[in-house]
Amino acid sequence: MQTLAELEIGAEAYVSRLDAPPPDAQRLMEMGLTAGAKVRVMRQAPLGDPLEVAVRGCRLSIRRADAQAVILSGDDHV
Amino acid sequence: MSDSRPDGNEAGILHIALAGNPNSGKSTLFNLLTGLRQKVANYPGVTVEKKEGVLRLPEGLEVHVVDLPGAYSLNPRSPDEEIAHDVVLGLRDDTRPLDLLVVVVDASNLERNLFFASQLLGVGRPVVIALNMMDVARAAGFVIDVPSLQLALGVPVVAMAANRGEGVAELRAVIARQLTAPSVPRERIPLSPSVAEIVDAAGEAMVAAGLAKLDWARGEVLRLISSQKALDHRRLAGAPSVRAAVEKARGELAARGVAWHTLEATQRYRWIESVLRRARGQREVSENVTDRLDRVFTHRVLGPAILLAVVFAVFAAIFQLAQYPMDAIQSGFDATGRLALRLLPEGLMQDMLVNGVLAGVGSILVFLPQIMLLFLFLGILEDSGYMARVAFIMDRVMGRVGLHGKAFIPLVSSFACAIPGVMATRTIENARDRLVTILVAPLMCCSARWPVYFLLAGTFIPPVRVFGLIPLPAIIIFAMVVLGVVAAVLMAGVFRRTIARGENPSLILELPPYRMPAFGAVFRVMIERGWIFVKNAGTVILAISIVLWALSAFPRRPGASPSEQIRQSYAGKIGHLIEPVIQPLGFDWKIGVAILASFAAREVFVSSMGTIYGVETADSENPTDLRERLRAEADPATGAPFFTPLRAVSLMVYYVLAMQCMSTMAAVRRETGGWKWAVFQFAYMGVLAWGASFLVWHGGRWLGFP
Known part of the structure; x- marks a missing residue:
């Protein structure tokens, strides 16, 4: 089970589910991180945290601690 | 402008709102639609800007427009989004139910932007989609089939590039058409038959409660099913049947293995994907500009270096450029004062005008150029997209102290002046983050503290060189700056x-x-923010200036010298009164009076000390006479010099930490929507200052310093 925080820079994967409290999960989904969405880690901040993530054509900054709640899978079968 | 001012309550006037994600170009479009006919205020009780204007349509129709704060969703997570939610759903007393929603959508970021748009399509209001930033989308390789998108969304879609003025005329025409023949969009979100049956059953409860129409109930029900906050919202307090129906639907969904709290987002994005498969194509384009810039601006080494250079350049520019208008304002006030002295008969009126109003308001307004320049640079940084990168780079550091990366720039701005710093916290979405940032911002060493430090350190700290290199006064001043930062972090x-x-x-x-x-x-924001500051100077600050003047001007003793007058005034009496409180810090009543007077602004300390000690201080940067007079002051008990280095350090520490600035208090009151936090801040900083000075004075004495 891989999380967004563990995804290598430049690598792509698909969101499988969110392991966050409902209000946080809701906002992550509203920003595009729904099950099946393709994500890619673009880069990390100079100090290693947060991450810049590309999803649905936009760029988001997410702290590693929050990225751990995004569970990934290798394909988009939800 | 005043006769056409929108107040939103006349009958027969149509009301529309611009809604959309942040960075969708909403403000530019709002400016284009309303021109100069707009009004900016705050929504009562919150720090969210309320921008209203009048849109003149063909055939002389006038429409009231409100520019809603940017939002990502109808499920609010910030005060901004809360307001957008309330206005859209017609829950606010100070805004009218909307006759039309103009949803601004960034064509270059269509997928995510359509999420909020899809929610807005389901609130039972006529909608027009302004498909903005078509130029950016084209450059990014997107090919958007506008008629197909319009068909899929079921509402008019106007392709435009507001920054170039493209499509604005068409948007006006479409708005006019929608207002004359309004139609509410039908709900489009497709659901599987079994899920649809459950959701629509709850929708019928909403229709029965008068909260929706059958045509569009589904969208709002989806939101209520997925968001506990939406279901707990006060607008459903009077509709227990809706709550019961939604909870029943949740139960039935769960029984079928459908996770209800992910239902809304999942289904909306699924729908958006299907819409875009038909309406949007993409050409291959080479790596975009943003990626290339980010490779440099967020680079491991170059990123922080560039950030440092940007901050340095902004500060250099502010202090360089602001100097000329500041000097001009200062000499303007001085000249007006001299003119008043000459023209007005000597007496109370003249004294109040010159020493109360002009001196007080002048000492504040002198900062206007600095503040406006700072807003100009902040606006450029924000609008260009660089500010988000600053937050990205600094988030780790700021996160350590429990702040957001976005708190960095407001705090850095506070090194020039806490007022723009406090106002710049508006970019922080989270209300708690914003509050904490506001509360600690005035601990940063603002430019009004320098004259105080220069006077005290330059006069009483022996100019010996540490390691034969750095003068001790410079080290002490630097320590004061660091102390402010440390206190803010703690x-x-x-x-x-x-x-x-x-x-x-x-x-x-x-x-x-x-x-x-x-x-x-x-530029417009800079003028608006500058104007807010001037308005403060004309009201709160004017009032406090007059009070402070009256305290030192009464009771009057005609013929007395200024220093005798202030000694026997109420200010003098208050100084004596508070002496027992400040004596443990090493201060006497005269310092007490100067502290009281410099509540107007910290740098007033220098001129107040001048008045109290009977020295004219023509040059506050280098008050040579005052320095000599202060050095000569003897301790009445011992006859030794009163101002020892230790006493000076204790006083400087007090100025690092105490909230000696009425304009910052006025700004905090404005930004937090009331006096509560301004007073709290004044109190905590006062306690902090007293405690720290106490420790310095007594600790120093204990160590044997005089």
């Missing part, structure tokens, strides 16, 4: 753990593409 940690605890504040931050700043809009 207090931010304390507030995070006490008054501002709560949910994960800074979950996610959008990094928008870099773009050319809209200089017109930036």
Whole structure:
């Protein structure tokens, strides 16, 4: 089970589910991180945290601690 | 302008709102639609800007327009989004139900932008989609089939590039058409038959409660099913049947293995994907500009270096450029004072005008150029997209003290002046993050503190060189700057753990593409913010200046010298009165009077000391006479010099930490929507200052310093 925080820079994967409290999960989904969405880690901040993530054509900054709640899978079968 | 001022309550006037994601170009479009006919205020009780204007349509129709704060969703997570939610759903007393929603959508970021748009399509209001930034979308390789998109969304879609003025005339025409023949969009979100049956059953309860129409109930029900906050909202307090129906639907969904709290987002994005498969194509384009810039601006080494250079350049520019207008304002006030002295008969009126109003308001307004320049640079940084990168780079550091990366720039701005710093916290979405940042911002060493430090350190700290290199006064001043930062970090940690605890504040931050700043809009914000400051100076600050003047002007003793007058005035009496409180810090009543007077602004300390000690201080940068007079002051008990280095350090520490600035208090009151936090801040900083000075004075004495 891989999380967004563990995804290598430049690598792509698909969101499988969110392991966050409902209000946080809701906002992550509203920003595009729904099950099946393709994500890619673009880069990390100079100090290693947060991450810049590309999803649905936009760029988001997410702290590693929050990225751990995004569970990934290798394909988009939800 | 006053006769056409929108007040939103006349009968027969049509009301429309611009809604959309942040960075969708909403403000530019609003400026284009309303021109100069707009009004900016705050929504009562919150720090959210309320921008209203009048849109003149063909055939002389006048429409009231409100520019809603940017939002990502109808499920609010910030005060901004709360307001957008309330206005859209017609829940506010100070805004009218909307006759039309103009949803601004960024064509270059269509998928995510359509999420909020899809929610807005389901609130039972006529909708027009302004498909903005078509130029950016084209450059990014997107090919958007507008008629197909319009068909899929079921509402008019106007392709436009507001920053170039493209499509604005068409948008006006479409708005006019929609207002004359309004039609409410039908709900489009497709659901599987079994899920649809459950959801629509709850929808019928909403229709029965009068909260929706059958045509469009589904969208709002989806939101209520997925968001507990939406279901707990006060607007459903009077509709227990709706609550019961939604909870029943949740149960039935769960029984079928459908996770109800992910239902809304999942289904909306699924629908958006299907819409875009038909309406949007993409050409291959080479790596975009933003990626290339980010490779440099967020580079491991170059990123922080560039950030440092930008901050340095902004400060250099502010202090260089602001100097000339500041000198001009200063000499303007001085000249007006001299003119008043000559023209007005000597007496109370003249004294109040010159020494109360002009001196007080002047000492504040002198900072106007600095403040406006700072807003100009902040606006450019924000609008270009660089500000989000600053937050990205600094988030780790700021996160350590429980703040958001976005708190960095407001705090750095506070090194020039806390007022723009406090106002710049508006970019922080989370209310608690914003509050903590506001509370600690005035601990940064603002430019009004320098004259105080220069006077005290330059006069009483022996100019010996440490390691034969750096003069001791410089080291002491530097220590004061550091003390402010350390105090801010510590207090931010304390507030995070006490008054501002709560949910994960800074979950996610959008990094928008870099773009050319809209200089017109930036300039406009600078003028607006500057004007707010001037209005404060004309009201709160004017009142406090007069009070402070009256305290030193009464009771009057005609013929007395200024220093005798102030000694026997109420200010003098208050100085004596508070002497027992400040004596443990090493201060006497005269310092007490200067502290009281410099509540107007910290640098007033210098001129107040001048008045109290009967020295004319023509040059506050280098008050040579005052320095000599202060050095000569003897301790009445011992006959030794009163101002020892230790006493000076204790006083400087007090000025590092105490809230000696009425304009910052006025700004905090404005930004937090009431006196509560301004007073709290005044109190905590006062306690902090007293405690620290006490420790310095007594600790120093204990160590044997005189």
